[in-house]
Amino acid sequence: MVDDDPVDVRFVMRAFSDAGNKVEITHVADAEAASDRLDAEAFDYILLDINMPGTSGVDLLKRLRGRTRTAVTPVIMLSSSSNVADVNRAYENGANAYAVKPSTLSGYRAFAEGFTRFWVDVAVAP
Incomplete structure (x- = not known):
């Protein structure tokens, strides 16, 4: 999970824990730290916020799609923005x-349950 808001991070982690999921969440607070971590380690999924100080989530997404290691890793944007332009930019750049x-x-909790039902239980990972 790449998100600069500690409250949102706690909500996500608690929701996945409360839902009894086997999903292990690793958190980094900014795009640069995420970029470094994703260079060194492989992850099954990436939860990515759009609005962060410094490098935006969309800029990180573009970078990830250009790398062999993360080109096909599922990226789920999780943002406070419901702006259609943000949604379109995310999809246009590979979300x-x-x-x-x-x-x-x-x-x-509903998000965590839905995430698990689809991404873990149904979808076939690359």
């Missing part, structure tokens, strides 16, 4: 999905 951050813990 596999886009979700607006929920406003409640129950919303985050």
Whole structure:
């Protein structure tokens, strides 16, 4: 998970834990740290916020799609923005999905459950 907001990170981690998921969340707070980490390690999925200080999530997404190691790793944008332009930019640059951050813990739980049902239980990973 690449997100600069510690509150959102806690909500996501708690939601996945509460949902009884086997998904292990690794967190980095900015795009540069994520870029370095993704150069060194392979991850099954990337949850990526758009709006972060410094390098934006979309700029990181472009970088990831240009690298062999992360070119096909599923990237799910998880952003507070519901702006159509942001959604379109994310998909145009290779996002596999886009979700607006929920406003409640129950919303985050629903996201975690839906994520697991699709990405872990149904989708075939590259």
